[in-house]
Amino acid sequence: MKKLINSPESVLAQTVEGFTLAHSDLVEAHTDPVFISRATPTPSGKVALVSGGGSGHEPLHGGFVGDGMLDAAVPGAMFTSPTPDQIEAAIKHADAGAGVLNIVKNYTGDVMNFEMAVELAEADDINVRSVIVNDDVAVEDSTWTAGRRGVAGTVLVEKIAGAAAVRGDDLDAVTTLAQKVVDNVRSMGVALTACTVPHAGEPSFTLAEDEIEIGIGIHGEPGRERIKLRTADEITELLLGPVVEDLGIGNGEKALLFVNGMGGTPASELYIVYRHARKLLEDQGVEVTRSLVGNYVTSLEMQGASITVLRLDEELTTLWDAPVKTAALNW
Amino acid sequence: MKKLINSPESVLAQTVEGFTLAHSDLVEAHTDPVFISRATPTPSGKVALVSGGGSGHEPLHGGFVGDGMLDAAVPGAMFTSPTPDQIEAAIKHADAGAGVLNIVKNYTGDVMNFEMAVELAEADDINVRSVIVNDDVAVEDSTWTAGRRGVAGTVLVEKIAGAAAVRGDDLDAVTTLAQKVVDNVRSMGVALTACTVPHAGEPSFTLAEDEIEIGIGIHGEPGRERIKLRTADEITELLLGPVVEDLGIGNGEKALLFVNGMGGTPASELYIVYRHARKLLEDQGVEVTRSLVGNYVTSLEMQGASITVLRLDEELTTLWDAPVKTAALNW
Amino acid sequence: MTADVQWSLSWIRDVAARVSERKSEFTTLDREIGDADHGENLNRGFTAVVERIDGLEQPPGTIGDVLKLVATTLMSTVGGASGPLYGTAFLRASKAAAVPELDGQAASALISAALEGVSTRGKAVVGEKTMIDAWAPAAAAAAQSAENGEDAAQVFAAAAQAAAQGAEETIELKATKGRASYLGERSVGHKDPGATTTALILESAARTVQ
Amino acid sequence: MTADVQWSLSWIRDVAARVSERKSEFTTLDREIGDADHGENLNRGFTAVVERIDGLEQPPGTIGDVLKLVATTLMSTVGGASGPLYGTAFLRASKAAAVPELDGQAASALISAALEGVSTRGKAVVGEKTMIDAWAPAAAAAAQSAENGEDAAQVFAAAAQAAAQGAEETIELKATKGRASYLGERSVGHKDPGATTTALILESAARTVQ
Ligand SMILES: Nc1ncnc2c1ncn2[C@@H]1O[C@H](COP(=O)(O)OP(=O)(O)O)[C@@H](O)[C@H]1O
Ligand SMILES: Nc1ncnc2c1ncn2[C@@H]1O[C@H](COP(=O)(O)OP(=O)(O)O)[C@@H](O)[C@H]1O
Ligand SMILES: [Mg+2]
Ligand SMILES: [Mg+2]
Ligand SMILES: [Mg+2]
Ligand SMILES: [Mg+2]
Incomplete structure (x- = not known):
């Protein structure tokens, strides 16, 4: 394992320190418990947005803290949900009187820790809601399992809910809007290589020189299926197909197309995937009116990418375009 | 070799297509010859900025085309300087009557191809200047060799010269300012893994599980020295030492600290390097007043990072802060 | 040793020592069907627990006090799925064991309360390839043993054996809860990490009380 | 074959064929001390040259016309260091060979002009581990051969042999120009890619004219 770190134990604290x-x-940065907040307080009366989850997905979530997006982010240990007291502290800090919306990726650990934090925060008389992001169509039989995972679509939920909060929506309205994004976003990913969690010291799984893993999660979990390497266009078709089908998007609709890098893939490859995904969507009569390409929800140094499609209407488009000022998204 | 590409031959064209x-x-996008320009023409009377070089360093240079930075970018084949006719076409397209400044990284091929392009453009009666960026202190004995290479510092030259052009400086002034940045910026990099050029199909060099390459270039060239893996803090010291010494920056001075990822390194690791580099600079009395951390000048999927220090004065700081609207830098 | 407060401290210290010894085994299990952190998670948690025990100014009055300290420490240091699950398990257990010493019935009640905590928090049932598949047979065996009039040592021994067997049997199961569920059929053939650490916790209880 | 226009087309086609065959060898040399693209660069260039030759409506009048087509095509398709270097080499050579057929003197002049082009463009001198280390001995051997009254075939043969030997001798040199110079001492022990392709170009000239 070769990493630019000082020790597995110090990665989280030193990353947060360097980042802030x-x-x-x-x-x-806040320590004991650890969370990241905006440099300035949440504007009074604005609904606050809090998100969090395991580390190793940078820039998620700390990179999305700032005007127009999150008010606080709670990083757990590497690939491990944060603890209830961390989340509670972030909720308390972020609340500016109008309540707090938690944006939670759908993993057993995240959901349980956020649930416990909400119980604690409610005892402090803070009005708290949560939306669960579950955009990953790679997980099948979702009703019988832990359900679909939350992956790259989380960024779109955070951005759009953040803009709604800035616009002055109340907690109910921001929650409804965040849920609307969740309902209209789907993703699927591929890994060309596994990633190595620092304390594990070994890759999460091993792929042969000619194998790729389709339907990968963002925690180095193995995916849905292991197949032989194909061309970028073929892989793009394998990813986009289930996304489009599950979302049921089609002729005459508008979409945001988001090609996300898993951390170790060159930008050039993401644009090659974007190019074909866009063509496929347009062939089906879907107009791509907004785009995002880059490393936003990563799995350490994993090589691979995910494709996310968000069905857009005028409201979502306006909120997407609204100003944002964070380390990772800025316009 | 596992890559999200369709064929080695199609990488450049499909990347440019997806990106644009x-x-x-x-x-x-422009084809035949290939270059990338701003979507809108260079504002009349503004000095135009053109840069270019081999592909594989994305977002450099196309990601820096837009208001406040470059007016055109010329991508060559993978790690191969573009040809004179490509560059000439970009210069012609970008010129808005006030002349063109080329920002060229110091490599034999880049310098020669830009020289030839300038000869061609001058024949078209365009006023053209070039600055050669040579910030890489890893190259020793520079007077006896091809000289120091141009690496990550190029982004800072492009940003600051771009702001000067927007401010209304004439070609002489923009050139002088770009040269001032060149004179005040130094970099050095490390590779933890090599990268694989698509058409070569094999890594540019091989490193054992416990080896790293210090003083790496951005083309998968082997570096200055191969050493055993060390901690992030130790590696940071090895990189920053020569940078600070060569730049001669010290007590009471201000600096921009730029930690650049080589493409395959997680953001967390870049922030760990940033953290220690900042501490080291501040221990020496250098105040870090501006920062940049991320994948800006990459070597495909290489894992590694470079550290760049730019000595700041008030003018350079103001120009750095000036608005910029490009795919990769935006504020 | 009788199952008293002193024992409960030994038990928890022993768990911490075993987790630290075997953490890479658990992380490897979790790498195969999860995200390669279960060993690290529990080790972080139990290391913190031992630190807090070491820092106690005065000895706890009841076994419940010890288990509550374990619960709150795990909750605030482990995270992931196992943090809330084990946190809730120990919290419920602490309520069931608010006594200075356990007889067979009380030992069984402690284990049942832990099972209930895990079920409430995680909403999994037997057969979903989770730690429930260790806790549930353990609670059943403990209840049976207590009903037979056996003492705490015998109750923990019965529970430990059932948990170990339950953990072993997760190998054949297909996961439908937790992170391993994403693998579907591919989860079959691997032992569940959480069930394995549950077996460790009960094995340690049995061994330290002997 | 005499060294006429027809020959010059055969020569260039042969270079293209050899470059295509051996491109991975050149790229490997360049991977060792450069950036792993020299074979690809030249192959891209000479493939384009052959396409343009195939597309010619009428046969060129002089050898210079052929070499000029080579020069401009390489300049606009190769890039890197070798694009301008070989582009300029062929451009200068084309001016020196504005005739329908070469005698020994003219063959030597062609090679000297190419050398001059590379020197002017790249500013390297002998011993810096570049293609100059093949062109320079080739030009000297060609001049000597022409002075001895030998014909074009003999001049190219002498040049080819000297270039091959010069390329071989780059192995021992430390690079001080071009990308390999960044390696300093570590460049010693590797053959220069550009010198190797220069040797190929002259070897092909000699072979096709025989
Ligand atoms: N819903 C659930 N109910 C009971 N146990 C569960 C549930 N989900 C996960 N687990 C247990 O948690 C273990 C994984 O814990 P851990 O790796 O620490 O957390 P995470 O899955 O968040 O990385 C699994 O092996 C399983 O035994
Ligand atoms: N200044 C120079 N003068 C002469 N030849 C040079 C010079 N610099 C580089 N070369 C030649 O160019 C070759 C490399 O070409 P190529 O790999 O195509 O370009 P690049 O170095 O830009 O990747 C070297 O092997 C060397 O022979
Ligand atoms: Mg986890
Ligand atoms: Mg090159
Ligand atoms: Mg886990
Ligand atoms: Mg090369």
Whole structure:
């Protein structure tokens, strides 16, 4: 295992320290318990947005803290949900009187820890809601399992709910809107290589020189199916197909197309995937009116990508376009 | 070799196509010869900025085309300088009557191809200048060799010269300013893994599980020295030491600290490097007043990072802060 | 040793020592069907528990006090799925064991309360390839043993054996809860990490009380 | 075959064929001390050259016309260091060979002009581990051969042999120009890719004219 780290134990604290030093105009670090908040308080009366989850997905979530997006982010240990007390502290800090919406990726651990934090925060008389993001169509039989995972679509939920909060929506309205994004977003990913969790020291799984893993999660979990390497266009078809089908998007509709890198894939490859996904969507009569390409929800140094499609209407488009000022998204 | 590509031959064209489709509000693709320009013409009377070089360093250079930075970018084949006719076409397209400044990384091929392009453009009566960026302190004995290479510092030259052009500086002034940045910026990099050029199909070099390469270039060239893996803090010291010494920056001075990812390194690791580099600089009395952390000048999927320090004064700081609207830098 | 407060401290210290010894085994199990952190998670948690025990100014009055300290520490240091699950298990157990010493009935009640905690929090049932598949047979065996009038040591021994067997049997199961469920059929053939650590916890209880 | 226009087309086609055959060898040399693209670069260039030759409506009048087509095509398709270097080499050579047929003197002049082009463009001198280390001995041997009154075939043969030997001798050199110079001492022990392809170009000239 070769990593630019000092020890597996120090990765989280030192990442948070470096990140908040580099972006001190936007964010602030809190320790004991650890969370990241905006550098300035949540504007009074604005619904606050809190998200969090295991580390190793940077820039998620700390990179999305700032005006127009999250008010606080709670990083857990590597690939491990944060604890209830961390989340509770972030909720308390972020609340500016209008309540707090938690944006939670659908993993057993995340859901349980956020649930416990909400119980604690409610005891402090804070009005808290949660939306569960579950955009990953790679997980089948979802009603019989832990359900679909939350993956790259989380960024779109955070951005759009963040803009709604800035616009002045109340907690109910922001929650409804966040849920609307969840209902209209689907993703699926592929891994060309596994990633190595620092304390594990070994890759999460092993792929032969000519194998790829389709339907990968963002925690180095093996995916749905292991297949032989194909061309970028073929892989794009394998990913986009289930996304489009599950979302039921088609002729005459508008979409945001998001090609997300898993951390170790060159930008050039993401654009090659984007190019074909866009063509496929347009062949089906779907107009791609907004785009996002880059490393936003990563799995450490994994090589691979995911494709996310969000069905857009005028409201979502306006909120997507609204100003945002965070370390990772800025316009 | 596992890559999300369709064929080694199609990488460049499909990357440019995907990139310009995804960012059609900012950029436009030109073919035959290939270059990327702003979506809107260079504002009349503004000095135009053109840069270029081999592909495989994305987002460099196409990601820096837009308001406040480059007016055109010329991508060559993978790790191969573009040809004179490509560059000439970009210069012609970008010129808005106030002349063109080329920002060239110091490699034999880049320098020669830009030289030939300038000869061609001058024959078309365009006023053209070039600055050669040579920030890589890893190359020793520079007077006896091809000289120091141009690496990550190029982004800072492009940003600051771009702001000067927007401010209304004439060609002489923009050139002088770009040269001032070149004179005040130094970099050095490390590779934990090599990268694989698609048409070569094999890694550019091989490193054992416990080896790293110090003083790496951005083309998968082997570096200055191969050493055993060390902690992030130790590696940071090995990189920052020569940078600070060569730049001669010290007590009471201000700096921009830029930690650049080589493409395959997680953001967390870049922030760990940033954290220690910042501490080391501050221990020496250098105040870090501006920062940049991320994948900006990459070597495909290489794992590794480079550290760049730019000595700041008030003018450079103001120009750094000036608005920029490109795919990769936006504020 | 009788199943008293002193024993409960030994028990928890022993769990911490065993988890630290075997953490890479658990992480490997979790790498195969999860996200490669279960060993690290529990080790972080139990290391913190031992630190807190070491820092106690005065000895706890009841076994419940010890288990509550374990519960709150795990909740605030483990995270992931196992943090809330084990946290809730120990919290419920602490309520059931608010006594200075356990007889067979009380030992059985402690294990049943832990099972109930895991079920409430995780909503899994037997056969879903989770730690429930160790807790549930353990609670049943403990109840049977207590009903037979056996003492705490015998109750824990019965529970430990059932948990170990239950953990072993997760190998054949297909996961439908937790992270391993994403693998579907491919989860078959691997032992569930959480069931394995549950077996460790009960084995340690049995061994330390002997 | 005499060294006429027809020959010059055969020569260039042969270079293209050899480059295509051996491109991975050149790329490997360049991977060792450069950036792993020299074979790809030249293959892209000479493939384009052959396409343009195939597309010619009427046969070129002079050898210079052929070499000029090679020069401009390489300049606009190769890039990197070798694009301008070989582009300029063939451009200068084309001016020196504005005739329908070469005698020994003219063959030597062609090679000297190419050398001059590479020197002017790249500013390297002998011993810096570049293609100059093949062109320079080739030009000297060609001049000597022409002076001895030998014909074009003999001049190219002498040049080819000297270039091959010069390329071989780059192995011992430390690079001080081009990308390999970044390696300093570590460049010693590897053959320079550009010198190797220069040797190929001259070897092909000699073989096709025989
Ligand atoms: N819903 C659930 N009910 C009971 N146990 C569960 C449930 N989900 C997961 N588990 C247990 O948690 C274990 C994984 O714990 P851990 O790896 O620490 O957390 P995470 O899955 O968040 O990485 C699994 O092996 C399983 O035994
Ligand atoms: N200044 C120079 N003068 C002469 N030849 C040079 C010079 N610099 C580089 N070369 C030649 O160019 C070759 C490399 O070409 P190529 O790999 O195609 O370009 P690049 O180095 O830009 O990747 C080297 O092997 C060397 O022979
Ligand atoms: Mg986990
Ligand atoms: Mg090159
Ligand atoms: Mg786990
Ligand atoms: Mg090369």
